[in-house]
Structures are given as structure tokens and as C-alpha cells.
Amino acid sequence: MKNRPIFYKKKEELKNVKLSALSVGIPENLIRKKPLRFPTLAENEVARHYTYLSTLNHGVDSGFYPLGSCTMKYNFKILEKIAGNESFSNIYPFSSEEDIQGLLEILYRTDKSLSEIFGYAHFTFQPAAGSHGEHTGLLIIRAFHKDNGESDRDVVLIPDTAHGTNPASAVLAGYKVRKIPTNDQGNLDLEFLKKEVSNYKVAALMLTNPSTLGLFETQILEIAEIVHDAGGLLYYDGANANALMGIIRPGDMGFDVCHLNLHKTFGTPHGGGGPGSGPVGVKDFLVPFLPNPLVKMDDGMYVLDSSSKKSIGKVHGFYGNINVVIKAFVFIIMYGRDGLKHVSQQAIINANYLQEKLKDVYKLAYNRRCMHEFVLSAAKLKKDFGISALDIAKRLIDYGIHPPTIYFPQIVSESMMMEPTESESKEELDDFIQIMTDIRAEIETNPEILHDAPITRVVGRLDEAKAVKEPKLTALD
Numbered sequence: 001m002k003n004r005p006i007f008y009k010k011k012e013e014l015k016n017v018k019l020s021a022l023s024v025g026i027p028e029n030l031i032r033k034k035p036l037r038f039p040t041l042a043e044n045e046v047a048r049h050y051t052y053l054s055t056l057n058h059g060v061d062s063g064f065y066p067l068g069s070c071t072m073k074y075n076f077k078i079l080e081k082i083a084g085n086e087s088f089s090n091i092y093p094f095s096s097e098e099d100i101q102g103l104l105e106i107l108y109r110t111d112k113s114l115s116e117i118f119g120y121a122h123f124t125f126q127p128a129a130g131s132h133g134e135h136t137g138l139l140i141i142r143a144f145h146k147d148n149g150e151s152d153r154d155v156v157l158i159p160d161t162a163h164g165t166n167p168a169s170a171v172l173a174g175y176k177v178r179k180i181p182t183n184d185q186g187n188l189d190l191e192f193l194k195k196e197v198s199n200y201k202v203a204a205l206m207l208t209n210p211s212t213l214g215l216f217e218t219q220i221l222e223i224a225e226i227v228h229d230a231g232g233l234l235y236y237d238g239a240n241a242n243a244l245m246g247i248i249r250p251g252d253m254g255f256d257v258c259h260l261n262l263h264k265t266f267g268t269p270h271g272g273g274g275p276g277s278g279p280v281g282v283k284d285f286l287v288p289f290l291p292n293p294l295v296k297m298d299d300g301m302y303v304l305d306s307s308s309k310k311s312i313g314k315v316h317g318f319y320g321n322i323n324v325v326i327k328a329f330v331f332i333i334m335y336g337r338d339g340l341k342h343v344s345q346q347a348i349i350n351a352n353y354l355q356e357k358l359k360d361v362y363k364l365a366y367n368r369r370c371m372h373e374f375v376l377s378a379a380k381l382k383k384d385f386g387i388s389a390l391d392i393a394k395r396l397i398d399y400g401i402h403p404p405t406i407y408f409p410q411i412v413s414e415s416m417m418m419e420p421t422e423s424e425s426k427e428e429l430d431d432f433i434q435i436m437t438d439i440r441a442e443i444e445t446n447p448e449i450l451h452d453a454p455i456t457r458v459v460g461r462l463d464e465a466k467a468v469k470e471p472k473l474t475a476l477d
């Protein structure tokens with residue numbers, strides 16, 4: 001046989017075989033004429049190269065990450081390990097209820113725990129992000145008003161400090177938005193609120209407490225009364241829940257609907273590019289409007305109950321992003337009732353420690369005891385030395401610190417919002433205070449370095465305006 005593969009040749013035939021590809025049946029025109037050009041690197045060189053590249057990115061595992069409003073706490077690796085277990089990751093979405101009793105039990109018990117911690121009757125786990133939770137919550141509010149024959153309630157009130165997703169969610173849910181200003185103590189302007197509830201057919205007020213200024217809204221009971229008396233509902237943006245677990249419940253403050261960011265408060269990083277989970281909790285009277293199905297217990301079995309005819313329907317396939325829910329479940333069990341309270345207390349203490357130490361170095365936006373985060377302003381530094389919040393944020397990168405959130409909340413000029421979280425030690429916080437103090441000195445002695453920063457990283461100051469106007473989204477662009 002002419003092109004018989006080499007392993008079919010008899011032993012004596014092999015002596016004369018010229019080891020060309022032809023002898024194993026590869027056509028001549030496909031045979032490589034020159035040796036392949038492999039990079040001539042040893043394995044250790046390659047390993048070192050990629051290990052070095054992996055150090056160029058900043059993460060919570062590599063350093064302090066006080067990105068306000070994002071709650072970039074350190075999340076325990078064991079949570080990933082448990083959620084990644086095959087018993088969870090291999091679950092077939094169409095499995096029968098009998099086959100996934102374990103998973104349904106986790107959803108059921110997480111619902112019970114969150115309901116107890118935050119003061120609600122039930123949570124749905126379908127929303128995949130905080131913003132998705134907001135939208136879902138507003139659809140529930142809309143369905144409730146419609147059911148009451150009040151479809152004409154078409155306005156949602158939102159404070160001027162709110163996260164941008166709040167008005168976006170309200171508009172997507174079909175509402176008009178009216179902005180409520182903040183007074184000079186950092187609270188909602190009550191007189192303005194009173195006028196707005198009488199001027200418009202208000203469906204709801206959306207609020208986060210503590211606000212995005214990191215301040216506890218002390219008038220919350222009065223606010224709830226004003227909105228409820230006008231027939232509106234209260235929506236709680238629970239993205240700041242890390243400040244109040246085990247201390248106070250939004251359900252008791254008068255909020256009828258609430259979303260949580262499990263991917264902040266409960267064991268999954270925010271902004272990690274991975275899946276999120278924004279469960280929505282409601283008071284008893286709104287339970288019929290929750291997305292179907294709800295996990296319930298029936299005759300000793302966990303079941304998926306889709307019986308509510310008033311439900312707004314599904315907002316996500318199957319059970320939502322359950323690996324994030326599993327991490328939250330383990331997080332809650334690990335900490336327990338007292339531990340969760342301690343998490344929030346520690347987050348508040350850390351933020352107040354930083355605020356106290358930095359308030360004479362930089363200017364505080366509101367000179368009040370803060371909750372889990374606080375806002376500094378670089379407006380005066382900009383006026384006196386031409387140094388903006390952006391310059392300070394970029395200089396922090398040189399010191400190995402992730403920048404704080406800047407330019408939000410928008411009502412504070414040149415704002416820098418800092419959230420240390422409960423994860424950081426006093427040594428870490430003291431280091432940060434020293435770095436912020438050193439940068440403050442540089443502002444006067446060497447402002448150029450702040451304009452050029454970062455100068456110690458492989459990537460320097462980027463032209464962010466150009467990046468927006470001329471995005472290069474693929475390597476080929």
C-alpha cells in the first residue's frame with residue numbers, strides 16, 4: 001500500500017523509511033517547508049511574564065479599595081469555593097422540584113433571613129443587579145397602583161443625591177421623574193417634598209438611607225408619613241445596606257419595597273465584571289405582585305409557586321444568578337445575627353475614623369457623623385492650586401491605592417467619596433491617612449506631579465474625553 005501510515009509498516013520495511021510526512025499520508029502541498037517559529041522562551045520565563053502581568057491590575061486582594069458606594073470589601077475565598085461546587089454549578093435549569101430540594105432550601109432560607117434582617121415579607125431573587133432590582137420594584141409599585149384603579153399615578157420623586165440608576169429605572173418603568181433637593185445639612189428638603197406630593201400624582205419616592213452622601217436621613221419617619229399620606233409608596237435603594245444590617249431595618253423606617261445589592265453587602269464584589277444579584281423584598285400587601293415563581297414550603301417539600309395572578313411576571317430566567325445568592329446564604333450563616341451587626345458597626349467605625357482624621361486635611365462636604373462612607377470636596381484646592389478631585393484620585397494610584405469615587409454625588413463639587421468597608425485594619429487606614437496627607441503636601445509643593453499622575457504605572461494619564469469620543473473597542477479598530 002503506497003501511502004500506508006508508518007505504523008502499518010513491517011519492521012524490516014521501516015529501516016528504509018524516510019521520515020517525511022508523506023510516509024504518514026499527509027499530502028505534499030500541506031507539508032511545512034520551514035521549521036515552525038516557536039518563541040524561544042523557557043517555561044519559567046513565560047510563567048514570570050504572566051505573573052508580572054497579573055500584578056498590573058489593582059484588586060481587593062492586592063490593596064486598599066475605598067471606592068465609595070461600591071462597598072469593595074474583601075470577600076472570603078471559601079464563598080467562591082462553596083458556590084462553585086459542582087452540586088450547584090451543574091444544576092440543570094429544567095430539573096424537577098424533587099431533584100433540586102437543596103437549592104430550593106437555600107433560596108427559601110435566604111429569603112427568610114433577608115426578610116428578617118430588612119423587615120419584609122418576601123424577597124424575589126430574579127433581578128440580576130441593583131438597577132434591575134430598582135426596575136423590578138417600580139414595576140411592582142406600578143402594578144399595585146393599577147390594581148387599586150390608580151394608574152394615573154405617574155410621578156416618581158427622587159432626591160438629587162440619588163445614584164443615576166434610580167431615575168433611569170423610573171423612566172424605564174414608565175414614570176416621570178421629579179427631583180427633590182437636599183438641604184444644607186445633607187437631608188431631604190421636606191418643604192419641597194410636601195409641595196411636590198400635592199403638585200403631582202405621586203407613585204413613589206425612591207430613597208437610599210444612608211444617602212449617597214454617607215449621611216443617615218434623620219427625618220425618614222416624617223418623609224414616610226408625607227409620602228404615604230399622599231397615597232404614594234416608599235422604595236428603598238438598598239445598595240447602602242452595609243451601613244445598617246442588624247442595627248435598623250428599612251421595613252421599619254416605612255419603606256414598602258426594597259432591593260439589595262448582594263454583590264456588595266453579601267460576599268460578592270461589586271464591579272468585578274461577574275454576575276450580580278439585586279433581590280427585591282416587599283411588605284405583605286405587595287407579595288401578590290412579586291415576579292413568579294416564589295419558593296414556598298408545601299407539605300414538607302420546597303416548591304416553586306406561580307399561583308399569583310397579580311404577579312408582574314418573570315424578570316429573569318429560572319432562579320436568577322443563584323451562585324451570588326448561595327454566597328450570600330453562606331455569608332449570613334457564617335456571620336450570624338451578631339456578626340452581621342458587627343460588620344455594619346465596623347464599616348461605620350472605619351469610615352468615621354477616616355473622616356475624623358482627614359477632615360482637617362481636606363474639606364468635608366457635610367461636617368456630620370457619617371455612616372459607612374463620607375464625601376470630601378476638592379473644590380477649594382481646585383480654586384487655590386488648580387488641583388482637581390481627578391488629580392488626587394490619579395495620584396493615589398501611584399501610591400498603590402484604588403481611587404475613591406469621584407464626581408458623584410453630583411451635588412458636591414469636586415467630590416471624593418470614600419468607603420473603607422469593614423475589611424480594613426487600623427494599620428491599613430493609618431497608611432491611607434498618611435498617603436492622603438502626603439498628597440495634600442504635594443499639592444502645594446509639587447502640583448505638577450499631581451497633574452501628571454499616575455507616573456509609576458505602565459499606563460499613564462489617559463485622555464478620558466478622547467476615549468469616550470473615539471472608543472477603540474476591538475484590537476482591529
Ligand SMILES: Cc1ncc(COP(=O)(O)O)c(C=O)c1O
Pocket residue numbers: 069070129130131132163165166208212237239240261276278
Ligand atoms: C446607591 C446605589 N444605588 C444603585 C446602584 C446600582 O447597582 P448595580 O450597579 O448593581 O446596578 C448602585 C451601584 O453602585 C449604587 O451605589
